[in-house]
Amino acid sequence: xxxxxxxxxxxxxxxxxxxxxxxxxxxxxxxxxxxxxxxxxxxxxxxxxxxxxxxxxxxxxxxxxxxxxxxxxxxxxxxxxxxxxxxxxxxxxxxxxxxxxxxxxxxxxxxxxxxxxxxxxxxxxxxxxxxxxxxxxxxxxxxxxxxxxxxxxxxxxxxxxxxxxxxxxxxxxxxxxxxxxxxxxxxxxxxxxxxxxxxxxxxxxxxxxxxxxxxxxxxxxxxxxxxxxxxxxxxxxxxxxxxxxx
Amino acid sequence: xxxxxxxxxxxxxxxxxxxxxxxxxxxxxxxxxxxxxxxxxxxxxxxxxxxxxxxxxxxxxxxxxxxxxxxxxxxxxxxxxxxxxxxxxxxxxxxxxxxxxxxxxxxxxxxxxxxxxxxxxxxxxxxxxxxxxxxxxxxxxxxxxxxxxxxxxxxxxxxxxxxxxxxxxxxxxxxxxxxxxxxxxxxxxxxxxxxxxxxxxxxxxxxxxxxxxxxxxxxxxxxxxxxxxxxx
Numbered sequence: 001x002x003x004x005x006x007x008x009x010x011x012x013x014x015x016x017x018x019x020x021x022x023x024x025x026x027x028x029x030x031x032x033x034x035x036x037x038x039x040x041x042x043x044x045x046x047x048x049x050x051x052x053x054x055x056x057x058x059x060x061x062x063x064x065x066x067x068x069x070x071x072x073x074x075x076x077x078x079x080x081x082x083x084x085x086x087x088x089x090x091x092x093x094x095x096x097x098x099x100x101x102x103x104x105x106x107x108x109x110x111x112x113x114x115x116x117x118x119x120x121x122x123x124x125x126x127x128x129x130x131x132x133x134x135x136x137x138x139x140x141x142x143x144x145x146x147x148x149x150x151x152x153x154x155x156x157x158x159x160x161x162x163x164x165x166x167x168x169x170x171x172x173x174x175x176x177x178x179x180x181x182x183x184x185x186x187x188x189x190x191x192x193x194x195x196x197x198x199x200x201x202x203x204x205x206x207x208x209x210x211x212x213x214x215x216x217x218x219x220x221x222x223x224x225x226x227x228x229x230x231x232x233x234x235x236x237x238x239x240x241x242x243x244x245x246x
Numbered sequence: 247x248x249x250x251x252x253x254x255x256x257x258x259x260x261x262x263x264x265x266x267x268x269x270x271x272x273x274x275x276x277x278x279x280x281x282x283x284x285x286x287x288x289x290x291x292x293x294x295x296x297x298x299x300x301x302x303x304x305x306x307x308x309x310x311x312x313x314x315x316x317x318x319x320x321x322x323x324x325x326x327x328x329x330x331x332x333x334x335x336x337x338x339x340x341x342x343x344x345x346x347x348x349x350x351x352x353x354x355x356x357x358x359x360x361x362x363x364x365x366x367x368x369x370x371x372x373x374x375x376x377x378x379x380x381x382x383x384x385x386x387x388x389x390x391x392x393x394x395x396x397x398x399x400x401x402x403x404x405x406x407x408x409x410x411x412x413x414x415x416x417x418x419x420x421x422x423x424x425x426x427x428x429x430x431x432x433x434x435x436x437x438x439x440x441x442x443x444x445x446x447x448x449x450x451x452x453x454x455x456x457x458x459x460x461x462x463x464x465x466x467x468x469x470x471x472x473x474x475x476x477x478x
Contacts, residue, residue, distance in 0.1 A: 013371035020364040026393045109396030
């Protein structure tokens with residue numbers, strides 16, 4: 001069974017409420033943005049019930065005819081299902097948003113509102129740590145990859161989906177070797193090369209991070225020009241050209 | 247004739263009867279009056295007795311409308327034969343007899359404390375309002391439409407979403423019954439009180455309560471549900 005963990009007090013209350021009513025014939029719905037863990041939470045408590053999406057109207061109708069207790073996800077898409085089929089059923093549902101307040105009000109005894117990830121600071125830290133470990137295990141041979149959470153450009157726009165994506169990208173970048181970078185560049189260039197100034201454009205992809213990383217590491221333009229083996233004025237010109245803060 | 251014990255008739259009379267002394271202290275009250283005093287103070291009733299007393303020794307019956315929670319009276323009789331004591335008797339207003347069909351298929355033996363706790367948890371997940379709960383864990387399981395009753399509780403709790411403080415009590419009403427389809431049922435009372443006035447003008451709550459065979463009392467700062475203890 002799926003194990004759902006959250007340190008948010010609101011979600012702890014939702015878990016408590018669902019557990020209290022698990023054995024009762026009451027319908028509950030969790031409403032909240034996409035990718036905040038609604039489905040996982042419900043699976044962790046009602047894992048033995050059949051689960052069907054309201055998007056799949058025919059499958060839903062069939063499930064409603066054969067089961068008195070079920071999980072309906074994407075409840076915002078329920079419009080195409082006759083409401084009479086939902087009567088006298090124990091329905092545990094999730095919805096990304098509310099389309100028909102009256103139907104929700106009429107069917108569900110318990111209406112929970114699950115907060116977005118950006119409003120669950122305790123969970124952001126926990127999930128970041130979890131995804132880092134997961135990404136390291138999958139993407140990196142070495143779990144000691146030098147990780148600095150402050151360096152990760154954490155994106156919470158799409159809750160866990162974008163958080164996971166930003167962490168995986170970070171770990172992937174950290175774990176790439178020379179050959180991986182070459183393959184990535186090859187794939188990128190193969191996809192995008194065209195026009196009449198491609199040599200310059202694609203050289204910039206290499207040149208800009210080269211100078212930025214060099215400056216970050218050596219701090220001095222004089223020292224960096226020596227390391228790169230180019231004239232100091234040439235380096236200065238390229239810094240201006242790429243609008244790099246130096 | 248003087249061998250007849252009239253007190254036993256008055257004791258078991260459905261109409262509340264109270265005998266006060268001239269200081270307003272109760273010298274005698276019947277069973278029905280005992281229940282009434284759970285809803286109104288003896289001082290208030292004594293003042294009513296004085297206000298509607300006959301001008302001289304004797305008895306006077308007055309038609310008036312008195313309402314205390316689910317007690318509703320259409321008349322009172324006040325009488326005194328000496329300066330030391332005065333009595334008051336209340337006449338129940340007739341109730342419209344409701345014929346309710348109980349659909350047993352939807353009624354499930356339920357621990358009401360469990361449903362109450364789940365609803366309190368839901369409320370706490372949405373609102374940061376201090377709640378206090380005084381409950382009786384020994385209330386036996388009784389039959390209830392769990393989903394409908396929970397919907398009612400959710401809507402009742404929502405009325406208190408702007409309250410500064412909410413107190414909840416759940417108790418067994420000793421000696422009180424409700425009659426549904428000619429059967430007597432004990433009553434469990436659930437009260438939700440706010441520290442200030444609440445907006446209790448929600449019609450769908452009354453409809454839901456009726457569907458659950460529950461008497462709903464809407465007060466200025468409280469809502470009281472009288473729930474029949476259906477066990478068969």
